Amino acid sequence: MVTQKLSASALAALFAAAVALPANAQWQPDKPINIIVPWSAGGSTDQVTRVVAPILEEALGTPVVVVNQPGASGSIGTQAALDAPRDGYTWTANAIANNATYSVTGLVEDTSIDDYHIYLHVANVPVVSVNSDTSFEDFGGLLEAMKEPEAVKVGTAGVNSSGGMALAAINEAAHGELGARMVAYDGGNPAVLAAASGEVDATTQLAVEQTEMIKAGRIRPLAVLSDKELVVEGLDPIPPITNWLPEMPIAPDYFGVFIPTGAPQEVYDTVDQVWEEHVVNSEALRSYATERGADFNPSYGDAARERAMPVVIAEACARVTRGEAVVDPSEIGITCPAE
Numbered sequence: 001m002v003t004q005k006l007s008a009s010a011l012a013a014l015f016a017a018a019v020a021l022p023a024n025a026q027w028q029p030d031k032p033i034n035i036i037v038p039w040s041a042g043g044s045t046d047q048v049t050r051v052v053a054p055i056l057e058e059a060l061g062t063p064v065v066v067v068n069q070p071g072a073s074g075s076i077g078t079q080a081a082l083d084a085p086r087d088g089y090t091w092t093a094n095a096i097a098n099n100a101t102y103s104v105t106g107l108v109e110d111t112s113i114d115d116y117h118i119y120l121h122v123a124n125v126p127v128v129s130v131n132s133d134t135s136f137e138d139f140g141g142l143l144e145a146m147k148e149p150e151a152v153k154v155g156t157a158g159v160n161s162s163g164g165m166a167l168a169a170i171n172e173a174a175h176g177e178l179g180a181r182m183v184a185y186d187g188g189n190p191a192v193l194a195a196a197s198g199e200v201d202a203t204t205q206l207a208v209e210q211t212e213m214i215k216a217g218r219i220r221p222l223a224v225l226s227d228k229e230l231v232v233e234g235l236d237p238i239p240p241i242t243n244w245l246p247e248m249p250i251a252p253d254y255f256g257v258f259i260p261t262g263a264p265q266e267v268y269d270t271v272d273q274v275w276e277e278h279v280v281n282s283e284a285l286r287s288y289a290t291e292r293g294a295d296f297n298p299s300y301g302d303a304a305r306e307r308a309m310p311v312v313i314a315e316a317c318a319r320v321t322r323g324e325a326v327v328d329p330s331e332i333g334i335t336c337p338a339e
Contacts, residue, residue, distance in 0.1 A: 033062060036091070051284055074161070099113065104319050125294075126162055152180040153181050188206060196213045254307060
């Protein structure tokens with residue numbers, strides 16, 4: 001009989017894996033887990049996923065690798081996650097409204113919120129900011145300028161991104177009067193950098209993607225898409241957009257990681273435990289939210305689904321109102337409010 005002697009480092013790794021998991025965990029992963037972020041590096045989804053990944057890695061005792069696979073408003077990476085083997089080792093990350101509504105716009109066929117087990121961590125809010133060299137002092141002035149055809153260029157991560165949806169929502173709240181031109185980039189970070197450099201005049205991407213450039217004085221925030229001001233550590237409060245558009249509907253934009261259905265039930269049971277015991281009370285994630293202007297609000301399972309549905313319904317039904325839907329939301333279980 002041949003006996004193989006393990007190195008000290010290998011023994012330490014095995015011990016860490018053995019003690020990291022919850023005591024009654026059913027699933028003990030034996031290879032790395034990949035989380036596909038369907039956006040470029042540096043954007044909101046990428047940022048927060050790289051905060052969460054080490055928490056999961058320590059708790060599960062296996063490497064958790066963040067893989068950026070951008071393109072087509074996040075649909076390429078999302079499709080890759082859905083096409084991967086359903087063994088629990090390929091997850092994805094995004095704003096839940098994207099994953100739940102991609103089929104409405106035809107970007108990912110035959111998919112809905114029911115294709116995932118949901119693990120939410122923060123809610124994000126878009127902010128309307130302008131290049132610091134522009135003359136706009138408040139959102140009211142920018143709104144008037146945006147009514148002129150092509151007078152204002154707005155950088156976003158595409159029509160299905162949070163920034164793209166924010167711009168569309170502003171236009172809808174302004175009764176379709178805006179003539180601003182959207183310029184799409186491969187992610188929120190490039191869109192914000194375009195505003196900071198003056199390549200575009202403004203951006204409507206998420207606060208977490210903008211805070212560094214705001215603190216550096218490269219862009220100036222004018223309004224947050226909320227009905228209350230946004231307080232970010234180190235910045236003056238950002239006024240709510242309802243100061244100018246009081247009837248604008250607001251729904252929190254929840255982000256998280258999602259495991260496609262079809263894996264062994266023990267995968268979801270174990271990740272549920274890890275989420276409850278390690279993510280819900282994570283100081284690292286709480287600090288990220290405080291510093292970046294996100295709402296730290298973790299949940300999973302049925303509670304996460306219930307929390308996510310208002311923004312899912314709002315975004316799916318907005319596609320219908322704007323004539324962008326190729327699939328009726330009712331086909332994926334979403335009922336739009338009556339006009």
